[in-house]
Each structure stands twice: as C-alpha cells, then as structure tokens.
Amino acid sequence: MRTAITDMIGCEYPIVAFSHCRDVVAAVTHAGGFGVLGVAGRLPEELDVELRWLDEHTGGRGYGVDALIPRKVEQVGASGGHVPEEHRRFVADLLARYDVPELPADEAERVRASAGRADAMVARASELWDVISEHPVTMFVSALGPPPADLVEKAHAKGVVVGGLAGAVQHAERQKAAGVDLVVAQGSEAGGHCGEIATMVLVPDVVDAMDGTPVLAAGGIATGRQMAAALSLGAAGVWTGSVWLTTQEAETHPVVKEKMLAASASDTVRSRSSTGKHARQLVSAWTREWEDPANPDPLGMPHHSELIAEAKARIGRGAHVRGSGSEQLVNYFVGQVVGRMRSVRPARRVLEEIVAEYADTVARIERINAG
Amino acid sequence: MRTAITDMIGCEYPIVAFSHCRDVVAAVTHAGGFGVLGVAGRLPEELDVELRWLDEHTGGRGYGVDALIPRKVEQVGASGGHVPEEHRRFVADLLARYDVPELPADEAERVRASAGRADAMVARASELWDVISEHPVTMFVSALGPPPADLVEKAHAKGVVVGGLAGAVQHAERQKAAGVDLVVAQGSEAGGHCGEIATMVLVPDVVDAMDGTPVLAAGGIATGRQMAAALSLGAAGVWTGSVWLTTQEAETHPVVKEKMLAASASDTVRSRSSTGKHARQLVSAWTREWEDPANPDPLGMPHHSELIAEAKARIGRGAHVRGSGSEQLVNYFVGQVVGRMRSVRPARRVLEEIVAEYADTVARIERINAG
Numbered sequence: 001m002r003t004a005i006t007d008m009i010g011c012e013y014p015i016v017a018f019s020h021c022r023d024v025v026a027a028v029t030h031a032g033g034f035g036v037l038g039v040a041g042r043l044p045e046e047l048d049v050e051l052r053w054l055d056e057h058t059g060g061r062g063y064g065v066d067a068l069i070p071r072k073v074e075q076v077g078a079s080g081g082h083v084p085e086e087h088r089r090f091v092a093d094l095l096a097r098y099d100v101p102e103l104p105a106d107e108a109e110r111v112r113a114s115a116g117r118a119d120a121m122v123a124r125a126s127e128l129w130d131v132i133s134e135h136p137v138t139m140f141v142s143a144l145g146p147p148p149a150d151l152v153e154k155a156h157a158k159g160v161v162v163g164g165l166a167g168a169v170q171h172a173e174r175q176k177a178a179g180v181d182l183v184v185a186q187g188s189e190a191g192g193h194c195g196e197i198a199t200m201v202l203v204p205d206v207v208d209a210m211d212g213t214p215v216l217a218a219g220g221i222a223t224g225r226q227m228a229a230a231l232s233l234g235a236a237g238v239w240t241g242s243v244w245l246t247t248q249e250a251e252t253h254p255v256v257k258e259k260m261l262a263a264s265a266s267d268t269v270r271s272r273s274s275t276g277k278h279a280r281q282l283v284s285a286w287t288r289e290w291e292d293p294a295n296p297d298p299l300g301m302p303h304h305s306e307l308i309a310e311a312k313a314r315i316g317r318g319a320h321v322r323g324s325g326s327e328q329l330v331n332y333f334v335g336q337v338v339g340r341m342r343s344v345r346p347a348r349r350v351l352e353e354i355v356a357e358y359a360d361t362v363a364r365i366e367r368i369n370a371g
Numbered sequence: 372m373r374t375a376i377t378d379m380i381g382c383e384y385p386i387v388a389f390s391h392c393r394d395v396v397a398a399v400t401h402a403g404g405f406g407v408l409g410v411a412g413r414l415p416e417e418l419d420v421e422l423r424w425l426d427e428h429t430g431g432r433g434y435g436v437d438a439l440i441p442r443k444v445e446q447v448g449a450s451g452g453h454v455p456e457e458h459r460r461f462v463a464d465l466l467a468r469y470d471v472p473e474l475p476a477d478e479a480e481r482v483r484a485s486a487g488r489a490d491a492m493v494a495r496a497s498e499l500w501d502v503i504s505e506h507p508v509t510m511f512v513s514a515l516g517p518p519p520a521d522l523v524e525k526a527h528a529k530g531v532v533v534g535g536l537a538g539a540v541q542h543a544e545r546q547k548a549a550g551v552d553l554v555v556a557q558g559s560e561a562g563g564h565c566g567e568i569a570t571m572v573l574v575p576d577v578v579d580a581m582d583g584t585p586v587l588a589a590g591g592i593a594t595g596r597q598m599a600a601a602l603s604l605g606a607a608g609v610w611t612g613s614v615w616l617t618t619q620e621a622e623t624h625p626v627v628k629e630k631m632l633a634a635s636a637s638d639t640v641r642s643r644s645s646t647g648k649h650a651r652q653l654v655s656a657w658t659r660e661w662e663d664p665a666n667p668d669p670l671g672m673p674h675h676s677e678l679i680a681e682a683k684a685r686i687g688r689g690a691h692v693r694g695s696g697s698e699q700l701v702n703y704f705v706g707q708v709v710g711r712m713r714s715v716r717p718a719r720r721v722l723e724e725i726v727a728e729y730a731d732t733v734a735r736i737e738r739i740n741a742g
Contacts (some may be wrong), residue, residue, distance in 0.1 A: 002742025168637055176467060188559070189569035197636045198560035198569040200591030200600060201707040205636055220571030229600035231739060232732050265576055266539055293664075327424045336572040361603050362740055366601060369733055371373025 004214040005237035008182065009034055009161055010062055010217035011141050013355055014237025015215060015227065017347070018066060022050055023249035026057040028346040030354075036064035040143045043120070044127040051135040055094035062138030066162075082303045088249025090296050091311050094289055098325025100311070101318045106311065114307045133158055141165070146178030153179075154283055163216070167195025168309035172206045172336065176213055183210055184239045187219030191335035193279045194219065194270065195245050200233065222337035228365070240333040247347040253321040256282070256332045257344070272297070274312075274333070276304030282338070284331035286315070375585040376608035379553065380405055380510050381433055384726055385608025386598065387587060389437060393421055394620035397428040398718035403726075407435035411514045414491070415498040424505040432510030435534075440496050440513065440522055451690065453674045461667050463684050465660055469696025472681070472689045483506045486680045504529055511538070517549030522548075534587070534677070538566025543577045547584055549594055554581055555610045558590030562613040562706035564650045565590065565641065571604065578605035593708035595728025599736070613706040618718040626690040627653070628715070636710035643668070645683075645704070647675030653709070655702035657686070 005014040013034030019025050025035030037048050037054065047067075054063055103111065129151055132140065140155050141146075141163040147155075155162045156179075164175030165184045172183045185206040187199025198206075199219040207215050217230035218239035230238045245252045246260050259282055270280045276299050282286065287351035290298055299302050318326030376385040383403030385464035390396050396406030408425065410418050418438075498661055499521055511518075511526050512534040517671060518526075522550050527535045535546030536555045543554045549709065558570025566573075570590040573733075578586050588601035588671040601609045616623045617631050630653055641651045644661030647670050652658065659667055689697030 001739055003739055011514060055550070187569060187571065188570050197707055198558060198571065198591055200558065200570045201636050201710070204594060204596050205710055220569055223575060225575050225604050226571060228603035228736070231736055232597050232599035232603050256667050265572050323379070336568055339572070339576055359740075362736055365599070365602055365733055365736070367731075368372055368374055 001274040003231070005182065005216065006367050008214060009064070013351070014216075014231075015351065015354060016064070016237060016239045017240060017244055017351075018241040019244045019250070020022055021249060021251045022054055022057070023243070023251075024061055024244045025259045025272075025348050026054060027062050027247075027249055028244070028351055031348040031351045034062075034064060034139070034250075035041060036066050036139065036141060038066045039142070040066070040068040041121070042067075043117075044124055044131045045199070046237040047280075048134075051131065051137070052350040056137055060136070062136050064139035064141060065132055066141040066143050067128055067132070067145050069128050071146065075249060080314050083222065083299065083307050084296075086097060087296050087299060087307055092305060095311055095314060098285065098329055100314045100324075100326045100329070103310070103314055103317060107313070107317070111310050111313045114278045115306060129154055132339075133160075138194050139163055142149050142180075142183070148174050149178070156204075165204070165218075166206060167193075168197060169209045171195075172209055172215075176210060182214045182236075183217060184210050184216045184218050185235070186239070187217075188270065189280070189336040190219030191245075191268070191280050191338075192333040193275070195275055195278075203215045203230065203233040203235050219335060220337055222335075222354075224354045225361050227354055227358045228336075242337050243350060244347060245332070245334060246341040246344055247350055248344055249347050253316055253319065253330060253332065255330055259284070259331070260334055260341055261343065263334075263341075264339045265336045268334060268336055268338060272304070274304075274308070274331075276301035279333055280335055281333045282331040285325070286331050291331075342346070374602070374607040376553065376587065379585060380435070385587075385602075386722065386725060387435070387610045388615055388722075389610060389612040390615045392620060392622045393425055393519060394430070394622075395615045395618060395718050396434055397425060398620055399431050399722055400429045400434050401614070402722045403717040404722050405435060405510070407437050407512060408508065409437045409440040409458060409514070411437070412492070412601075413438075414488075414657050415495055415502045417503045418499060419505075420445075422502065422508070426506055427638050429507075431507070433507050435512060436503055436508050437514050438459050438499055438503070439513040439515050440519065441655050454670065454678050455667075458667050458670060458678055462678060466682055466685060469656065469700055471685045471695075471697045471700070474681070474685055474688060478684070478688070483683045486677060492555065499526055504531075510534055512555070513551075515560070517552065519550070536589075538564075538573070539568060539576060540573075540576050540580045542566075543580055543586075545579060551584075553585045555587045555589050555672075555722050557607070557610070558588075559568075559641065560650050560651070561590030561706040562616075562639070562709075563704040564646070564648055566649075567641075568708070569633070570601070574601065574604040586643075590706060591708055593706075593711045595725045595730070596732050597708075598725055599732040600727045609690075613708050614712060614721060615718060616703070616705060617712040617715055618721055619654070619715055619717050621665035624687055624690065624701060626698055626701055630655070631705055631712055632714065633706075634709045634712075636707045639705060639707055639709060643675070645679070645702075647672035650704055651706055652704045653702040656699040657702050658697070660700075 003014045015033040017028040020038045025037045029035040054240040161181045163182045164180040166172035167321040187202050203217045214236040216237045216239040217235035221238045222243035259288045271287045315326045315329045321329035374385045382405040388399040388405040389407045391409045396408045400406040511533040521737035532552045534553045537543035558573050573721040585607040587608045587610040590604035592609045616740045642658045686697045686700045690701035
C-alpha cells in the first residue's frame with residue numbers, strides 16, 4: 001500500500017498505533033505499521049530510558065513520539081489553591097462511600113511527589129526535544145494544541161515529520177498555520193479527549209480544508225472495514241489507539257482490561273470526570289457519580305487532575321479486590337470501538353487482522369461495482 | 372452497481388432518500404435512487420392524496436413510505452393534562468421574551484385542531500396500510516420501533532419489503548425478530564432522532580449482528596466519499612435525509628434553509644427540545660433555552676410535542692421577519708453533514724454528484740492498493 005503517509009513517515013501500512021506502552025509501539029512498528037509512544041508527563045531522563053529501549057526493539061525502523069512541550073510556562077503547571085473545598089469534600093466522601101482503601105505511606109508520597117513536580121516538568125520541557133532529537137524518531141506529535149514555532153523549526157531541521165490533532169476544522173487550520181506536516185482528524189467516537197463531530201463527517205471536512213496536507217483519521221477505527229472507510233473519506237491513513245489497550249503487550253490495568261473485553265459500544269461516555277476536559281472513557285461508578293447533577297461539576301484542566309490524582313491511584317490499587325467499590329469505580333479512556341475488543345491478542349496479530357480485513361473489504365467494493 | 376439492497380428494492384444505486392417532501396422523493400426515484408416519503412402524522416385520506424401524486428410522478432418505479440402505525444392505541448395519543456404548569460409558563464414566557472407574534476385566529480384554530488386529532492389518527496391507524504397497499508409502494512419503514520406483526524404479514528403477502536431503524540445493536544436485533552427485511556443503522560451524527568453511537572462504529576456492529584439481513588447506513592452521509600465509507604463498513608446501501616433539505620424541491624422553511632446553508636458541522640446539537648426524545652437539530656435560541664439548566668427539562672414524548680406545537684407554529688410564522696426573536700428561535704432537524712450543504716441544487720443533481728464522487732473514491736482506493 002502506498003499513500004501520502006506511508007511515503008512521509010516510512011511504513012508499509014498507513015496504520016499509526018498510539019500507545020503509552022513501548023512494547024505495543026515496538027510490536028506494531030516491527031509488523032509494518034507505525035507506533036507512536038505517548039510520553040506526556042515524563043521528565044527528560046525518563047523519556048531517554050524509554051526511547052533507548054525502543055531503539056533496541058524496533059530493528060532500525062523509525063517510530064513516533066507524542067509529547068507535551070508547552071509553549072510557555074504558564075500553559076500548564078500546578079494550580080496551587082484553585083481547588084474548592086466543596087470539591088475536596090466530594091472526592092473524600094466518594095472514596096469513603098465506596099470504601100476505597102488508603103495508599104501505603106510510601107506510595108502516597110510518590111503520588112504526591114509526582115503531582116507536585118508539574119512545575120519542574122514545565123521548567124525542563126525544552127530539554128524534551130533535545131532527548132527526542134538523539135533518537136531515530138521520524139514523527140513528533142504535539143499533544144496539546146499546535147506545536148511551538150521553534151519546535152517545528154528544530155524538527156524540520158532534523159527531517160522529523162510534525163503532526164497535530166484536531167477535532168474540528170478550525171483546529172486543523174490552526175495546526176496547519178503552525179507548520180505541521182500532517183493532521184490527525186479525531187472524531188467524537190474516539191477514546192480520550194475528543195470533540196463532538198463524528199469521524200464520518202469530520203474527516204472529509206478536514207481533508208477539504210487542508211488542501212493537500214495529509215490527514216490521518218482517528219476515532220472509530222479498529223478493523224479493516226473501518227480503515228477502508230477512513231481511506232474512502234479521504235484520509236491518507238489511520239490513527240488508532242483504543243484497539244491496542246487489550247493487546248497482550250498493553251500494560252492496561254487488569255481489571256480495566258476485563259471491563260473493556262466485556263463492554264459494548266454503548267458502554268463509553270464523553271465526560272469531563274477524568275481530566276477536566278471532555279474525554280471518552282468507560283462508563284463506571286466514577287463517571288456516573290460525576291455526571292450526577294446533585295454532585296459538583298468537574299473542575300477545569302489542570303486543576304481537576306490535581307484534585308483526583310490521589311483518588312485515581314487509590315482506586316487503581318483497590319480495584320483488584322472482587323466486589324469492591326474500587327472495582328466499580330475504576331475505568332480508563334477508550335473509544336466506542338471497545339465493543340470490538342473481545343479477546344487478548346498479540347499486537348502483531350491485531351495489525352495483521354486489520355490489514356487482511358482491509359484487503360477483503362476493497363475486494364468486496366470492487367465486486368459491488370462490477371455487479 | 373449491485374448490492375443486496377438494489378436487488379431487494381429495485382433501484383439503480385443503493386441510495387435511499389428519506390424526505391417529507393414528495394417532490395424530492397419523485398426526483399431521487401426518477402434519477403435511479405430510491406425515495407422514501409415520511410408520512411407520520413397524516414390521516415388515511417391525506418396519505419392517499421400524496422401517494423396518488425407520487426404514482427403519477429415516479430414513472431412506474433417503486434418508492435417507499437415511512438409511516439407511524441402504532442401497535443396499540445395506548446402507544447400514542449393526546450396526553451390530556453400531563454403538561455405541568457411550570458412548563459406552560461416557561462413556553463409562554465419564552466415566546467414573550469422573544470417577542471414571537473400570535474397566530475391569526477384561523478391558523479391558531481387549525482394548529483389546535485391538528486394537535487387534538489391525535490386520538491382520531493390512532494383510531495384510524497390501521498386504515499393507513501389499506502391506503503399504502505393500493506399504491507406501488509415497494510418498501511415500508513416503521514417510524515417508531517419494530518412494526519406490528521400483522522403489518523409485517525400483510526406487507527410480505529403483498530411482496531412489500533419492510534425496513535426498521537436502529538441506533539444500537541439491540542434495537543436492530545428487535546427489528547430482525549419482528550420480521551423486517553432490512554435494517555437502517557443510524558449513527559449519532561444523523562439528523563432527527565438518533566442514539567449515541569457513531570455510524571463508523573454502529574454499522575459494522577449491526578452488520579455482524581444481523582448475519583445476512585441487509586443493512587443501510589444512516590448518519591453522516593451526504594457525499595460519494597461517505598457512501599463509499601458506508602459500503603466499506605459493510606452496509607448494502609445508504610439512507611440519506613439531511614442532504615435533501617436544502618435541495619430546490621424541498622419545502623424546508625426558507626429561513627431554516629438559509630441557516631442550514633450557512634451552518635458548519637459544529638452547529639447541530641442532540642437535544643430533547645423539539646420532540647421530547649434526543650434528536651439532532653440546528654443549534655438556535657430554541658435549543659439553547661431548553662439546554663439552559665436554569666430552565667425546565669423538556670417533557671417526554673408525546674407530551675413535549677403537545678406542549679410546543681403552537682409555539683413552533685408561531686415561531687415558524689414569525690421567523691420571516693429579519694432580526695426578529697422568531698428568526699433566532701427557528702430551527703429544524705438536521706445531521707452533522709449540514710456543513711456540506713452549501714448551495715441550493717436540484718435533487719437529481721445532488722444524487723448525480725454522490726454517484727460520481729463514489730466512483731472517483733473507489734478508483735482512488737484501487738490506486739492506493741496498486742501503489
């Protein structure tokens with residue numbers, strides 16, 4: 001297969017796999033797709049460890065990195081005192097009602113230290129690019145809005161392709177104005193942060209507005225039929241995420257993995273409850289509690305994450321106990337394709353099945369026209 | 372082109388056009404597509420007039436009818452006293468705040484009579500099929516849930532194909548159990564009543580669950596690229612609606628038509644404000660007022676329609692005045708594809724453009740695979 005994307009980033013199939021798990025990134029890249037490691041929240045030295053591992057496990061093929069490199073220090077950072085008492089009380093009460101156990105002292109310390117290092121991360125954000133540039137990264141994706149101008153310049157000087165995400169045409173136009181080489185048009189059915197426009201409508205709208213800049217379709221894509229649909233809509237390839245969460249390689253929380261395997265397309269919700277911004281995720285007691293009009297609304301970003309960081313750690317730790325409140329609360333970001341994630345398989349096999357079904361689909365369409 | 376649908380309902384292209392406007396139905400049917408007339412709310416003698424006209428204007432080709440034939444008298448009907456005083460006050464206050472003019476006495480009488488005839492319509496519902504069966508209708512679609520068993524039997528005895536709409540796999544399974552011959556899988560991006568699952572995810576899920584029963588894809592389809600995507604997902608054809616609302620033939624309110632031509636994909640909302648059930652429609656002051664948490668929630672169906680029938684008639688009448696409150700309030704059902712509806716064209720030309728772009732898309736996909 002050959003599209004503007006396969007030529008641009010150098011891969012056999014125009015299938016990009018986003019994952020926070022380096023094993024998934026390596027497996028997909030090895031199998032002819034293109035893995036992108038999500039590394040938001042890592043310090044430069046941590047990022048270097050991850051990328052060194054990838055260098056050793058991708059057999060010399062290029063891979064991608066999706067990172068948060070803020071334009072200014074003010075963009076992100078600890079909120080300090082912006083969390084209302086009402087919200088703190090609600091979260092404390094929620095954890096008590098669901099009988100969520102406390103963290104052991106050392107783990108609690110680690111969670112608090114991690115939340116408290118936001119300022120350090122922002123201060124050292126510019127070092128992230130220096131780390132990335134020492135590795136065979138062939139695509140860089142800016143995780144929060146258009147990338148800063150100096151970063152685009154540095155990336156292009158190294159021959160690195162820059163990508164940006166968009167949930168509406170006007171976002172895509174801002175990304176293009178910032179100098180990105182490709183745009184990921186992400187529909188409302190996608191897992192994680194997403195807008196309100198469905199992939200079926202968003203992709204052709206973005207393709208037409210981009211006037212030649214290649215577009216990857218994201219949201220609702222986990223099979224070869226969906227890949228063929230995305231290419232029909234004018235995308236030069238697909239950006240997948242959810243489908244890798246239940247692969248053998250994925251480090252998804254085991255209880256969340258089970259919930260995903262059992263879920264249908266109706267079991268996700270676009271909710272502000274986990275980051276402060278609308279993000280599609282598994283329905284659980286956590287999303288139901290926050291959606292209840294009797295309870296406070298989620299805060300904005302990043303204050304909401306600060307509010308819930310320790311709660312999420314406690315829930316994750318307690319969820320292993322069958323029948324526990326933590327088990328009811330635990331969830332994670334995932335798109336509506338969760339209904340197709342029915343068994344745990346190696347990432348390579350998932351990729352091969354997408355490719356095989358894609359070929360079958362194209363053959364079927366050819367028969368329709370010959371008929 | 373040949374799919375399970377073209378064979379089943381007898382048309383050149385697997386493109387079904389749903390419209391309340393007989394001129395659109397005739398134009399599409401004449402041009403090789405398949406028109407379906409939406410006739411919910413018509414009495415048997417009114418339906419007969421519409422179908423007689425269609426018989427004369429479709430050149431002997433079969434067409435479809437989408438009607439509401441309730442299973443039991445209790446299913447629909449006037450609510451009599453179920454509208455809370457708070458809601459009546461809110462609507463009266465809303466009309467006053469937006470300075471919406473009263474109806475002339477005769478029109479007010481007509482609107483009230485129409486609202487009051489719900490009982491008569493239900494009592495005479497069984498006559499609707501008798502009317503339909505006297506015309507060359509080749510497909511009947513049940514507008515509200517699975518069709519009654521006796522109706523399916525009568526339709527099949529006459530060789531009429533029966534279709535049913537579904538917004539989730541379990542709805543499709545209920546339709547199939549009721550004996551329908553095809554299912555319309557309608558995604559969340561569709562205009563009018565819709566569920567929460569996007570077309571990209573819903574269609575393959577329904578296709579797999581139907582095990583051979585043909586599926587039409589609905590929601591997000593207004594172009595040949597979107598049609599090719601729908602067929603890639605496994606649909607045997609497409610069910611379109613919104614795209615016909617701005618055609619030359621459509622009797623859409625002229626101010627609404629202008630709003631649609633100016634709207635983007637971001638200008639629709641899935642709201643209960645116009646029927647009591649979630650239906651996608653143009654954002655307007657009407658949807659914003661009902662979505663405001665300070666105002667009462669919409670009632671259920673059919674009480675909400677009873678509550679707002681006269682208000683909607685007043686708004687439609689007043690909307691012709693530039694700068695009026697009625698102009699701000701007026702809206703109508705439409706899907707996210709509204710952003711692609713940029714000019715008023717004859718329905719035949721819209722169909723021809725879909726077919727031409729479909730052919731271009733298939734050729735482009737073939738080039739990708741040859742590359």
